Amino acid sequence: MDNSTEERLLLLEDFDREDLKKRVWNESKKLWRIAFPGIIARVTSFGMIVVTQLFMGHISELDLAAFGLQQSILVRFVNGILIGMSSATETLCGQAYGAGHYHMMGVYLQRSWIIDGVTATILLPLFIFTTPILILIGQEENIAIEAGKISLWFIPILYYFVFSLTIQMYLQAQQKNKIVGWFSASSFLLHVLLSWLFVIKLGFGLAGAMSSFIISSWLLVIGEFVYIFGGWCPNTWKGFTKAAFADMLPLIKLSISSGVMICLELWYSSILVVLAGYMKNATIAISAFSICLNINGWEFMVCLGFLGSSCVRISNELGMGNAKAAKFSIKVALGTSIIIGIIFWVLCMVFSREISYMFTSSEEIAESVSRLHVLLAFSMLLNSIYPVLTGVAVGAGVQSMVAYVNLGSYYAIGLPIGILLGYVAHLQVTGLWIGLLSGVVVQTLVLSYLTWKIDWNEQVNKASERLGRFFIETTKGSDESSNLS
Template sequence: MEHISLSVPSPNSTFPTSFQMSNGDEELNSRLVSLLPKEEEEHSLSTRICAESKKLWMVAGPAILTRFAVVGVLISTQAFLGHVGSLELAGYALSFTVIDRFAVSILLGMASALETLCGQAFGAKQYHMLGVYLQRSWIMLFACVILLIPVFIFATPLLELLGQDKAIAKEAGIICLWFIPVIFSHIFNFTFQMYLQSQSKNMVISYFSVFSFMFHLFLSWLMVIKFSWGLHGAMTAMCISMWFPVIGQFIYVLCGGCPETWKGFSWSAFSDLGLVAKLSLSSGLMICLELWYNSILILLTGNMENAEVELDALSICLNLSGWGMMIFVGLLAAAGVRVANELGAGNANATRFAIVNVVSTSAIIGVVLFVLFLVFRRSIAFIFTDSEPVLEAVADLSPLLAFTILLQSIQPVLSGVAVGAGLQKMVAYVNIACYYLVGVPLGIIFGYVIGYQIKGLWVGMLVGTLIQTLVLCYITWKLDWDKQVELARERVNKWFLPESPE
């Protein structure tokens, strides 16, 4: 008997996303469709904006708060080390922005595959698969960390090979050993974030992260200022603070916080790893190419004259940029969840509206931060250092920092849209073309050939980011979202439906 597929377009429908009906059941088909809720387009624009913004900020708010707290632990550690000594500050800047970011970008990218998998599974009401994919992601990321450990152990010779100052490279090598337990904590921090935010349950992560950040400030003050333990005290406080949220998240999930999506540890986690590996590698490549961009800027700066001051100033600017970017990374996560949920539910129009809403929201925030960074261009650096040469260098770079923040308000959100739709590989190609074929060569030309030094390097990078943002805007505008709904439906049928909870 010939079969046809009935697709349910409304994300609020109580019916499955896709099911089979025979030609003889056409009357039943029409009755079922008549029972579906009216399209959201019939509501007023203001009502739709409010409803969509509520869904957006249910994910974005906790995601931003969580990332602020996590990055706050890392950046506040740098702030404490900045008052220990200039060499310690430069060593931490080099290890954090080059070695640690190299590893974090791989892990974060691979973990972001869960945004696609969990988001579309949740939209398709295949709740049991979220826990299975969480465990599969743990396996992939743990194997990846094992392969990355030698990079941290041999950080000093690697940095010297890349032309970095020997004294700074030696200090960075010591600090990198302290980052090894932190890297292991990222396996669970990143994956729990993706898993919980796909269900709009990531507020619990915020509670743990914020408490961890406040505890870290006290612990760092105690070990660095009160007991004068210097570098070792600061890094010990960081390691403890990074593992605290992991323990809390385990307790929450394993003790019944997600009864629909966590069915316990399953042997299914060891099957079909190829699908997770394929999507994880695509996601990892996309994120790596974005985050390594700033690392290249740090490496190029380390080869300049007066490298210590220049490196300190640039690392402060990039950390301020990174802290501000946490807002947009939170919106990236929300964009991925909203797009994945709506595609999984089969609603192309709601997907388009969600994209417009999140991009507009992020752009407005970007303009506000752009103005603030221009106004407080010098005073904000006092958080990290009281060195007058470094303060002047930061003030000189602040206009470039402000323009970077403005561009970052759009580009990460568009990457989040791609993650929600499972288009990570396409974004990776765009990143290669714009960042590494345009931005890096222009930075070298402006910085070294023309002689604008660090400003020239940064301008070249900004041009690459601008081109990438414009290309992603064009791709998102031209993408056939009705076709993406069909592709999402195929993924649902292929990935989720054959599985059943144990």
């Protein structure tokens, strides 16, 4: 029996001996150690989009509607693909870290850069031909033209996503995401400062808002590169290697299933924004709906912190072969996230109208946002449940199962309900949001049932098989021969 096996057996024995209070306390500490920096990183990263929209709203109503359409449809579409593709990195790095295969984490990171980089390049025409695409699907011409101008500014952001998403998952898996939190918070504060300077003080308008976004985003990525290449990840980063190009097909398959899982979720709300564009007074409808989605999305970023932490905890424990600890971590993560969801539910019910004025000075848009506040509050409450369950799926590597759940709950149930209520029952944006909420309720119930039915001992065996399939033996000689640097 080797030392690593003995260490794992000791950890399993320690877990069984601990009383419940101590177990909850220890798991909560591990959870928050991962979740808090992850929340900071995700909230501030998404916050840069929200801050940009805030400043767009004070440029003109047309810019606000165009940015809302662009961000809610195209950016969410592309971001969904890249987040999904990157979650394969989260699964593999988390399980490799738990199993002690540290050198493989750098290889997985490089493979994800290759796969995501190629994917981003394939998606590039969407940003170049945004205006004709939006006109083709029936959006108002003046909004589509303005969205096309904004779209070209998003091209550098597209490649920023490739690196920022994968690096965050790589660092998070080895519980070094505190540095990501610091970098993200600094980038967010810089973005607020630059946006105020470029838009308000210097009057650069659209160019000023988007330049601020690009500069702040890429400074974040450069800081992460310095951290990784500068020697702060000595066990997991061994330099650029030819091994990153080997065995790509299994990783591509896992990335695609991950991508489909996330995309079906994020595209759902994007389709509803498109439908809002066909309603009477489309500028008001799109603006109000995108504002609500961004408020909901910002709170969702907090919940994604728990998605990330539950993913890391599950994958680490599965990599170590501890099925009991994996199951217990789900309960602690879910309980903690629900408490936070209740707090946001209360805040939204009390301060809904005040929040809308942050995004716009238009009374008509603010009133439209205010009418949705009850539905928005319950969406925030559900946000505290299903992301954790999705994180469980990513940690266990069963993304394809969740993809089918998302397909059925969102597109077979939620979307038809939204269309019927919005257009047939003439409830307009309110009807669309009821449809959105219906799909989320069904998804949450099904994921809860499937999580309860998972055989975690079987998942331990599958994690071991997966890591064995991807494993590359490392020696000093092979490392040196495979390094490109």
